[in-house]
Amino acid sequence: MAKPVLEVKDLRVSFKMYAGEVQAVRGVSFNLNKGEVLAIVGESGCGKSVTAQTLMRLVPTPPSYIKEGSSILFDGKLEITELTEKKMEQVRGAEIGMIFQDPMTSLNPTMTIGAQISEGILKHQKVGKTEAMKRATELLTLVGMSNPEERVHQYPHELSGGMRQRVMIAIALACNPKLLIADEPTTALDVTIQAQIVDLLRDIQKKTDTSIIIITHDLGVVAEIAHRVLVMYAGKVVEQGPLNDIFYNPRHPYTWGLLRSVPRLDSDNSKELESIPGSPPDLYAPPVGCAFAARCPYAMEICKEKDPAHFDVSDNHSSACWLMHPDAPKVEPPVGIGGHAHG
Template identity: 80%
Template sequence: MAKPLLEVKNLRVSFKMYAGEVQAVRGVSFTVDKGEVLAIVGESGCGKSVTAQTLMRLVPSPPSVIKEGSSIVFDGEHEIAKMSESQMQHIRGNEIGMIFQDPMTSLNPTMTIGAQITEGILKHQKVKKSVAMARAEELLTLVGMSNAKERLQQYPHELSGGMRQRVMIALSLACGPKLLIADEPTTALDVTIQAQIIDLMRDIQQKTDTAIILITHDLGVVAEMAHKVIVMYAGKVVERGTLDEIFYEPRHPYTWGLLRSVPRLDSDKNVELESIPGTPPDLYAPPVGCAFAARCPYAMKVCQEIDPDHFVIHGDHTAACWLNHQDAPKVEMPVGIGRGAHG
């Protein structure tokens, strides 16, 4: 059996602050195979972006600390959690690319687009500048930029938001990485441009067979692109499975809440959209039991006292919720989600 391209085990990341230690990521584990799209979803502050940036070792240390026992194995041999900065410079941009949330703040305003795209190519591939510039022009054409040669001479402020995001995608693909991490790649864009960027990323993934980790809270984007999904809450994975399992057979109340907050066009019922009441817990002092218990309408006494392990639903579909225990009371999935919501 082939090894996964990326294997994350028991990843724990904390931030040491004056007031104490913020446990931002608490024992996250997942795998990504070659050519696969994994979506990581959850509310703001659940640990998605810290997880993604830790994979690239971009979280400043101090104040961040990758805890002992955390493991991030890339391509079957590189233990990223223990790599030095000089070792990471070979991996970062070359083997793993990243698309950031806001291209305006991620691109250098003092450098031309061409200089920024060729910087990584010149560093990692040791080619002549003319070859790197030709590659940059090819990449801009690949991501759907018109007049690619002229765009290389422009600065970020001369481009629209959608064009800057295309530049970010071109930049992340410059060295032909095996894995692409997209952190909220469509957040700052309008709906029409969002759809274009999603189509572009899906097209590139199919053409290049690049694996993608998609960090988002937009379940519409997930439905368009992902093969597998992990749902995060309060720094932990609470449910994992295939796209169909998470969308049509979810088994965690938090996943139900996320799905009920999204409008559906395939429902034959007049189902009201619902928000999840309450707020996420303070990760300075995480709760003893299930972190979602205070907001969960189905919480039981055991939920307040013991943090549940992942219960296997079927195959690789698991959910960390006591409702999946054989002795738990049977709870019907809320109206408006699951296969029963289809018209």
């Protein structure tokens, strides 16, 4: 069995703030295999973007710090948490590429598209400017840009939002990274362009066999592209498993809530979409028990007192919920849960 491209163990990231410590990521563990697309989902503030940015050490330190005992092993040999900033600069772009959520603020308005794509190539690969520019044009072709020879000489303001996002993807792919992290890559785009960007990422993954982590709160995007899903809540992973298991056989009440808040094409849409009542806990003082207990209709006494371990549903599907305990009352998922993904 090949080694995973990425092994994250007990990742804890906190922010030192005036009022105390915000525990943004609280013991996240997962592996990512070569050529796999992993989606990390959850509502705003659950820690998914901090997790993604910590993988590239992009969260400003201070106020953030990675806590003792956290491990991010990349490519079987690089312990990301221990690398100097200088060494990280060699990894970013060359080994791990990142697509940020807002292409307008991430691109430099004073530089041409070609210059921005070739910047990473010139930094990490031993090639001249002409060769780098040629590669930039090829990358624009790869990401489905029309007239790439002209586009390389244009500036970001001359492109539409969807085109700018394609440029961001080209920059992230410039040095053939082993891992691509896409942080909410479709948030700022309209629905038709979103679909094109998701198709594009899927094509690129097939052509280049790159491993991809996609951070999103959009389960429609997840159903289209992911092989495996990590559901995060209040800085922790509450459920993880293959795409079909999470969509067809979810076992955590928070995952049920997420799935019920998504419109379905195959059901009676006269019913109102359900939202999850309440709001996520304050991560200055996280609850001692299950963080979801206060919002969970199935919460028992133990949920408020003790944080659940991960219970195995199957070999590669687990849920951190006391309902999975053999002594817990049997609870059926709400009506309409399961059956709306296609792998």
